[in-house]
Amino acid sequence: MSDKNDKSLQERLLSLDALRGLDMFFLVGFAGIFSALPELFDTGFFNWLAYQVTHPEWHGFTAWDVVFPMFIFIVGAAMPFSFSKRLNQEGGKRKLFKHVLTRAIVLAVVGVILWRRPITDLHPYYGLYSVLYRIGFSYFFAAIIMMNTGIRGQVSWAFGILIGYWILLRFVPVPGYGMGDFSQEGNLVTYIGNHVSNFLSPDFRVVLSLNLSTSISNALLGVLAGHWLMSDRKGNEKALGLLIAGIALMITGLLIHLDFPINKKLYTTSFTFLACGISAVFLSGFYWVIDVKGYKKWAFFFVVVGVNPLTIYVANSLLNFNAVARVFVGGFDFGDANALVFAITAAAVKWLFLYYLYRQRFFFKI
Secondary structure (H helix, E strand, O other), X not given: OEEOOOHHHHHOOHHHXXXXXXXXXXXXXXXXXXXXXXXXXXXXXXXXXXXXXXOOOOOOOOHHHHHHHHHHHXXXXXXXXXXXXXXXXXXXXXXXXXXXXXXXXXXXXXXXXXXXXXXXXXXXOOEOOOHHHHHHHHHHHHHHHHHHXXXXXXXXXXXXXXXXXXXXXXXXXXXXXXOOOOXXXXXXXXXXXXXXXXXXXXXXXOOOOHHHHHHHHHHHHHHHHHXXXXXXXXXXXXXXXXXXXHHHHHHHHHHHHOOOXXXXXXXXXXXXXXXXXXXXXXXXXXXXXXXXXXXXXXXXXXXHHHOOHHHHHHHHHHOOHHHHHHHHHOOOOXXXXXXXXXXXXXXXXXXXXXXXXXXXXXXXOO
């Protein structure tokens, strides 16, 4: 739904909005710019930047890999703030559960719609799955855990799922491949997915994938960050605690990588720890600069994006921003800079679209 008079906007933790905005604008704006840079500057550094907005074929890690884990982490970090308000309203936990369930279902449905395929002609591999489905899935189960356990329980679930997933993929043998095979063909996730596809439907291959479980931990680690930010500790202490925790998670992920490789497609334990660690470090910096030190003006660019993340994600799929960009620069020849100028213009059009909605106090919510 839309809200044209969002009084709660001023009560939000601005650093969360700004970091969410950076994350989303990296997806819809900076990625295109980075991809275009090598056409103008064909150097090792700019080729490396362009590579950062691609996914590795299998094992490995790039900046592009952290976009949606960071978004899920931020979703989790916001939950203690929003849930504390909703639980104090009439209806309490029961009303909150309905809200959580509705939100998860709507995200899954919107994700299918964005494939631009009718329900009878879904994606041949992903079927009913989408990134929004993963976000809704992780949000729903993290919410259930959060509503029914305390912080210790949430810690146990977050780390228990990650350790359990590691143990399953490490020690459960796959017929024809044995134990601990993390190749594309021989891992347990692929084996189970193939069976779901054969015996149920290919449309459920990824929707019921084992690797969705670690996304719950992704969200729960964000929830724990949110609890920390809601605590009565001083701002500097909160920022430092997040920084230390983030570095610790990153180191843990890199150590686990020695046995269980960093892999986004498998959403491995090492990948989840690394991505959440990076997210915590970024949140620490944003929180300290914006909410502790009070330097807020620079963050406005990202806040405009961060308060309307679903809007720009959906609009980026359904609207032709490139056609608008061509109106401004399509008639000019910038030589080797053509791709870069076009990418910058398209990114600017998207931001101005969100700025217009921001000025109108229009915030699309589920």
